[in-house]
Amino acid sequence: MHDDIIHTLTDWIEGNLDKTLSIDEVAAKSGYSKWHLQRMFRTVTKQTLGNYIRERRLTLAAEALRQTQRPVFDIAMQYGYDSQQTFSRVFRRQFSQTPTAYRHMMRRQSLIRPSGYRFDCSDFATHPCASVVDKTVTPACS
Template sequence: MNQKMQESVIKSLLDWIEKNLHHPLSVDYVASKAGYSKWHLQRIFKEHTGMTLGDYTRGRRLSESATILKITKRDIYDIALEYGFDSQPHFSRAFKKQFGVTPRAFRKSETLDTKKFFAPIKYKKELSLEADIVTLEPMLLVGKRKEIPSKVGENEYFDFNSRMKIWDDHFINLRDKPTKLIGLVEYISSRSSRQEYAFQYTAATAPSDANNPVNNEELITIEKGKYVKFHYDGAMDGMQDFLYNIYSVYLPKNKMIRRKGEDIEIYKPLMSSVKNHDINCQYFIPIL
């Protein structure tokens, strides 16, 4: 098998693994699906990625299960079975080996430590994200929170259609020329289902830009804190991949710890450009 063909096989295999993380994904199983001998597949996988096939699939399954632990109230036993572990003790041992804590302790922590997450390999595709570490001063905002339930696997929290519906309602309470528009993002367990999570979004502005905040909205205080800051300038449909790459690739690769708090979006120019499917946004994630 020549080099180009090997690269094609590994790329297809990486894509297939991401779509099948709920399966046991043993080396024998993956090799049989790929149509190659176990020995041959393991050899070319390590040659092209720098890690063994078994380590990669196990690391990705545990990383995905860690996300589910954080954003849902799903039973740990159910999560273990869903990600191919034959028992909760087996899952807990593997989880503690990778993350250094038990699944229960990981769930209870107020931070999200991404240092031990396995980022999905974007084969032959460099991630072009630039970021700065900044400190934001306190902000007083006026806004209205809305909780959007979503099923796991449906990336509602990266979808801008949901945001636009909330902003449409918020525009009713704005003066003609607000100085800036700010979105606050938080991922929480769903109140209605142990199996789901919720995407809580707040459309906010400075108090001077809102009409009747007491009757329609609430005052929100953002405390001074440390953030990693990103910038996106482009089409609305590209924002979803941008946010996914931040959380699934950039934070783990840079071993960052997300602290308690909300992500902050600051739009410039104003939302009128977003309605024309063009986004210029600064995106801040709270970190330690």
């Protein structure tokens, strides 16, 4: 029963990570007291509600750092941080490096590709820069 409640609630949280979410607001959405919700959430997920929200936001922020050229400040604001310094401190605690260092590392990794690497077409067949040959996808724009 608690699993279903927490699953439904995490689905709602996922859809609202770009908004300001307080534990009080999440508790109100759930219909449970803040204390009871946090206890139930920790029992089911083995982490606190606050940590779950923070980790999910940081994961989405890391994805934005990898996939866009947007300024770190803009990404920090999008995911609910009131300053770039606060975002950088929390990001470093989670990923052991600053957002800028993370972005540079991910760029370097994306430039390095082992020779003879073959892609599974089930994952990349629809990529616009790929051509399918003998059920193997070969990047066409490298």
